[in-house]
Amino acid sequence: MFSIQDKPYNDHxxxxxxxxxxxxxxxxxxxxxxxxxxxxxxxxxVPASVLKFALEVTLNISAF
Structure with missing residues (x-):
């Protein structure tokens, strides 16, 4: 469902x-x-905290 504000975007x-x-x-x-x-x-x-940190670094690198 689109609102009135979305109409210009929908038209394009x-x-x-x-x-x-x-x-x-x-x-x-x-x-x-x-x-x-x-x-x-x-x-x-490997301890869970190290795996979480590695995952965090990997996701941050892949975001850029």
């Missing part, structure tokens, strides 16, 4: 659905699987 097609870029989704999927495997392997060997 800002809310139309766009196809998903498959290459981006594929790379995100591969990175998630690799990260889950590495995190699962390290879970028993």
């Amino acid at each position: 097609g800002a809310f139309c659905s766009r196809p998903t870029p498959n290459d981006t989704v594929a790379s995100m999927r591969i990175g998630s699987v690799i990260g889950a495997i590495i995190g699962g392997m390290l879970a028993g060997m």
